[in-house]
Amino acid sequence: MPELPEVETVCRGLSPHLVGQVIARVTARRRDLRRPLPRDLAKRLEGARVTGVERRAKYILVRLEAGPVLVIHLGMSGRMTVLARPDAVPPAAHDHVLIRLGTGAEIRFNDARRFGLMALVAADALDSDPLFRALGPDPFDPALDGAALAARLRGKSCTIKAALLDQRVIAGIGNIYASEALFGAGLSPSRKAGTVTGARAEKLLAAVRAVLERAIAAGGSSLRDYVQASGELGYFQHQWAVYDKEGQPCPGCDCDWGRNGGVRRLVQQGRSTFYCPRRQR
């Protein structure tokens, strides 16, 4: 579920519930996530007032008036729910952390696969923290342009698909939007990253941004306040062009199976890539 657009949607959904509120009580029901929860998680959060909720790459940053930044990563299966009347709803399986607010509402972090994490990082040490130190620019970073992207790809012999998934090159793209962006840019996922220069790099960055913006807009428009009746955040209807569309006609050129068109699936670094070999070179 969570690539950049989903994390952005979750941040926007959490914000109105969290900002300005005091964290009243934190309950850790299970501590062994991707890294162990900080032992003093509850002690350091309880009593703190939230001043903001931001996204950095695929991380959620919960800013506090005083004290550390609460860093959350949703991994593969992480979800956040907001419950106005939490006492009426027993915690679900895999609800690992419960955050009760002064309003009486509760934020629940659920993560079946436990690839997600929660960490506390000093606000002035965020950039130097191992979680963030090596991250590349956000796709929406105004300082990032085609030339800058090309410079980050220069000399790389891995495929462009692998480079897009490398958070040190550009941060926030995951397996779905890598396929979608390459389709939008007309670039073969197997192309060597270092050959994406000039106009190709411009087009790729534009495609990345278009695909992410569209997904964020879909997340926002299909949910009232970004919260479902269940309280779950960040879910929206998918509008994929090629992802998970193996065997279907290419939506760009309408080519179909039989010649060398139609959407195909290929495995790169153990992950599925979907593309149209006729349209993407």
Place this chain on the structure above:
DNA sequence: ACGAGAACCTGTTTGC
């Protein structure tokens, strides 16, 4: 130093 693959977990879907 780089890139490919495995590993970390659990749940769901697919295939025999």
Place this chain on the structure above:
DNA sequence: TGCAAACAGGTTCTCG
């Protein structure tokens, strides 16, 4: 129908 294998949107470690 039942069971096993394959697969899932991320990150990090190891190995060549």
